[in-house]
Amino acid sequence: xxxxxxxxxxxxxxxxxAWLATAAVGLSLVxxxxxxxxxxxxxxxxxxxxxxxLLRYGWGTAVWVSVLRVLAGSLLLGYFLAPGFFLSLSGTTxxxxxxxxxxxxxxxxxxxxxxxxxxxxxxxxxxxxxARLWLIPHDGVFLLTPVFAGAALVFGTINGLIAAxxxxxxxxxxxxx
Amino acid sequence: xxxxxLFRPGDWLILLGGGALVxxxxxxxxxxxxxxxxxxxxxxxxxxxxxxxxxxxxxxxGPLGNTLIAVEPGRARVVxxxxxxxxxxxxxxxxxxxxxAICAPNRVSVxxxxxxxxxDSISY
Numbered sequence: 117x118x119x120x121x122x123x124x125x126x127x128x129x130x131x132x133x134a135w136l137a138t139a140a141v142g143l144s145l146v147x148x149x150x151x152x153x154x155x156x157x158x159x160x161x162x163x164x165x166x167x168x169x170l171l172r173y174g175w176g177t178a179v180w181v182s183v184l185r186v187l188a189g190s191l192l193l194g195y196f197l198a199p200g201f202f203l204s205l206s207g208t209t210x211x212x213x214x215x216x217x218x219x220x221x222x223x224x225x226x227x228x229x230x231x232x233x234x235x236x237x238x239x240x241x242x243x244x245x246x247a248r249l250w251l252i253p254h255d256g257v258f259l260l261t262p263v264f265a266g267a268a269l270v271f272g273t274i275n276g277l278i279a280a281x282x283x284x285x286x287x288x289x290x291x292x293x
Numbered sequence: 294x295x296x297x298x299l300f301r302p303g304d305w306l307i308l309l310g311g312g313a314l315v316x317x318x319x320x321x322x323x324x325x326x327x328x329x330x331x332x333x334x335x336x337x338x339x340x341x342x343x344x345x346x347x348x349x350x351x352x353x354x355g356p357l358g359n360t361l362i363a364v365e366p367g368r369a370r371v372v373x374x375x376x377x378x379x380x381x382x383x384x385x386x387x388x389x390x391x392x393x394a395i396c397a398p399n400r401v402s403v404x405x406x407x408x409x410x411x412x413d414s415i416s417y
Contacts, residue, residue: 221303222303224301225301225302225303226301226303226304226307227299227300227301227303227304228299229299229300229301229304229308230301230303230306230307233304233308233311234307258322259322259323261318261322262315262318262319262322262323265311265314265315265318266315268311269308269311269312269314269315276304277296277299280299281296281299
């Protein structure tokens with residue numbers, strides 16, 4: 117075997133990010149398979165992974181996992197660099213920023229459910245903002261805000277509960293297998 | 294219930310706050326509220342102002358003949374019109390405040406209004 121010029125050393129951290137991103141991509145696919153009455157209203161199951169990662173491994177890892185998920189998910193579903201990709205990216209960016217701020221809330225009072233709801237609102241906010249600024253430059257976009265916000269609240273709560281359950285059920289090991 | 298144990302006190306707060314936000318967003322983004330009344334005009338003069346809770350049909354006389362307008366709970370439409378192009382008939386049901394169907398040749402119009410006046414008119 118020829119010796120490679122550049123040596124890429126794979127750290128356990130890299131492996132962990134890869135595994136978690138894979139799980140998130142898997143959930144993105146499940147998400148896409150669920151029929152939705154309205155484009156944009158989706159359970160956002162992959163956010164469960166983001167939440168678990170955030171609370172267990174920190175914000176940096178959560179950013180990695182989320183960005184990889186958006187990239188790989190869009191490639192698999194065939195909307196890479198399509199409008200949906202940018203909507204996804206803007207939603208994810210805003211929700212990651214929100215999570216970055218919200219994780220400093222007192223843990224005793226605010227659990228995964230709070231983080232999930234805030235992230236869901238930020239996600240739909242980011243998407244609507246980009247849609248308004250770029251895709252449909254008309255205030256008519258905001259007509260569906262109550263529907264989107266309602267869906268964000270419901271799915272945010274459910275995803276937060278699932279994340280809380282996962283965190284409670286699995287002991288904190290350093291490297292997931 | 295095991296799931297309820299996963300809520301922390303602040304979570305309820307966020308949940309309530311989120312619910313309030315959603316509740317507030319409804320009147321904020323759906324201004325004008327629900328369709329309230331149908332105003333039928335002939336030659337620019339109000340011919341009839343009908344509550345959209347009733348169900349009735351109205352004949353409005355114009356220079357070409359009669360325009361037939363149907364009102365149902367929450368919506369109204371032009372059923373028939375003597376005009377040549379039938380634009381106002383093809384518009385179908387009007388349901389949102391501000392929507393208007395104008396039968397220009399016969400000089401008849403139907404406009405939906407809500408609680409608050411947001412737009413002069415909406416047409417597609």
